[in-house]
Amino acid sequence: MPHVFPFSAILGQDEMKLALLIAAIDPGVGGVLVFGDRGTGKSTAVRALAQLLPPMRVVAGCPFHCDPDSEHGRCDECRESPRARSRRMPVPVVDLPLGATEDRVVGALDLERALGEGVKAFEPGLLARANRGFLYVDEVNLLEDHLVDLLLDVAASGENVVEREGLSVRHPARFVLIGSGNPEEGELRPQLLDRFGLAVEVTTPQDLAVRVEVVRQRDTFDRDPAAFATRWKRRDGRLRRRIVAARDRLDAVQVDEDVRERIARLCMALGTDGLRGELVMVRAARAVAAFEGDAAVKDAHLYQVALPALRHRLRRNPLDESGSTTRVERALAEVFGE
């Protein structure tokens, strides 16, 4: 396994890092979309996240790595005959490479066993591997449309239903969808955009000192990845402990009525469609509060999550020059300004 650039060594790009951490603390926030310039460390950050997450407990031998501690969302087999043994495994961060075929994504007839033994068996695909973890699609805007539709469908229902080659299988597929891409290559369909919980825009740093430091670090890493990873191990470990602590605290974080009301007012001021914006914002703010060790959601948390939670939900006039980021900022100032 090649060494991965450590998460805590990534300079700047705070909004992107925060969005990924929120998704790691509360997967229910519903996916992260990272859109922006080339060479800004989009893929680096997502791959680094995989290294950062603490291992999870799974039912031993279950291809969908069901949770032994929870009845919820188990596969049929684990539900019918609960197996006692469990093991630890790293949280899966599954790469969906461009050019992946549908059969590998949803799973299909196990060719080896079919040809060799004449047995009709299901071979789980990438969706099964990503269960309880992350599914990462780089260049999500270049993915073929029928695959995108399929991903959205499964991500929304949390279940993968396979009906092909005489197989009829359904299994849990709850994952955080992380997409990254460059809008210059083609814009994302609005339907897809809305399904992501958080949307982050990344730009190249304009400050020379930061740029120098980024290049220096990357170069150091390229020359000796192992030594570099060792040097950042402790900081990654500290961050990991904070994530674990935040997960434990998450349910206890208070969201007061007046905070909810302000969120609602913000969404009304922006005219976002539906309630998804409000829901995501509450969840994301709660995750940030838990991460920072606060007992209740405060305005400061809302400020941090408003942009990623709302900027892609504005009723889009794709031609509006003034960008959704500015619109959200303006509304923030209006609602919280007084």
Added chain:
Amino acid sequence: MTPGEEHTPDPWSDAVLAAALFALDPVGTGGVRLRAPAGPVRERWLDLLREALPPDSPWRRVPLNAPPDRLLGGLDLAATLQAGRPVAERGILRDADGGVVILGMAERIEPSVAALVACVLDSGELALERDGLSRRDPTRFGVVALDEGMVDDERPPAALLDRLAFHVELGGIGPRDTAGVQPSPAAIDSARRRLASVTVSDEILETLCSAAQVLGIGSLRAPLQALHAARASAALAARPGVDAEDAALAARLVLAPRATQIPSESSEEEAPRPDPAQGSDRDSERGDGDAESAEERVLAAVKAALSNGLLEEIRPADRGRAGSARTRGSGARRTSVRRGAPRGARAGDPRSGARLDVVETLRAAAPWQRLRRAPARSAGGGARRLAVRREDFRVVRFADRTETTAIFIVDASGSTALQRLAEAKGAIELLLSDCYVRRDRVALVAFRGRNAEVLLEPTRSLARARRHLAGLPGGGGTPLAAGLDAGLALADGVLRRGGTPLLVLLTDGRANVARDGTGGRERAAQDALASAREVRARGLGTLLVDTAPRPQASARRLAETMGGLYRALPHADAATLREAVRGAVEPNSAALDAV
């Protein structure tokens, strides 16, 4: 400014140098974009590169748009049938591990194929998830993208270009100019072994980063690649550390071709400089004569390279910085005649010309193997062979959707009163958002005064479309023929790329400037009708929106000559106009959605 000490570099020796540096460190520098027509000069360069690489390193040519299963690997059908179990076949990229991949006709490569290559370059491993196979193999290589683009519009996808350190132009070089010295393979080989120990000072690092910034290069990959190139250069010169000369060379080869703005005097001043104390460093570092700092040398080198005929490549900051000038190419490539996206498989006979979907066929046959084997065995046939029957054949289904490109030809002349122009703009904007949802492309032509201007080549970037539209001034004569001709030229380009053009002409039809730019209502109208007949001959979908306050006979006649729809808009607001345009667009694009 520095004195003219930096001589204008000879393009061929620069190209040779780039080959040597790339061969030294193919993985670190990523690759070379080789912009040159096929011919002896390009072959010579490739031969040189090949000599410079280690003798046994792989050298794999990838044909244009090789299917993903050739690139990545997949199921080896013959071996699978033989063995009775899935056997993986290595793809071209995996084979190229430790060597060089040559991408042929890279300017026509699909962005999705470029993204595949880019992904392997980034991660250093090849992730295979197809045909029932799932594996990852470490795979590292450098890329040579053969770019045969004739016009600036034709260029490899930006995702690929961003990952290739060197951009080499062989355009103006004749076969006779290719003499000269090049580093011997042995020298390169020993330099390769020195590479890991070459040191880089902070000053050099800062210089390269600030040079990239001053040149308006956003991507951070560029200074990183320049750093790798500088290190390779130092290794080649057997220097223990990178010095100003190496940095200048790296800037010339790596940074200059990507510049999106010229380092003006003022920006040079603004660029944060290392503190004055650096003066003493400089003296201690290199005592031989020139009292320039590394930064000055690097900028001087870049400027010398820029003045050397590269200036026309430089875009005004707003087009280049966002990389939008580059986008045009990748957007256009997408529509190149394609078979469409595979949409699964269906039972069918491959002999009818359809493509056999091997894996699906095997899947269909697999469950029956035991049943089919039984009679075969009793009849004394071989037991291990896979029994595939005709009813198992599956062929690939393609969804072949050609893209619609709506070409708006807007009359911005004085006779179209300013208010009507505003309405036309409003209607186009509304229509643009429809295009956005349908993922159509749009192009914009405006005509006024003496001639027509293409404001926007076909694009999907609607923000740009809007920007151009908002900035459209009005007033002047009505060179209708010129407008139609410009629209027609765009339509031809769209047709060549396999798309479907649609002309939307907004005018009052009162032409008063002829094709050659001279005034005169009579000739102007004749010319306009002649152009309209051209439109009809192409059989293009056309809509004419009459923007005059009262319907004009001339506009109606023009629409009839074009064989298109006519809509008069006596008191139309933007929304009605939009309905009319949509009516013309919709049936057209719906027909294209054939599966």
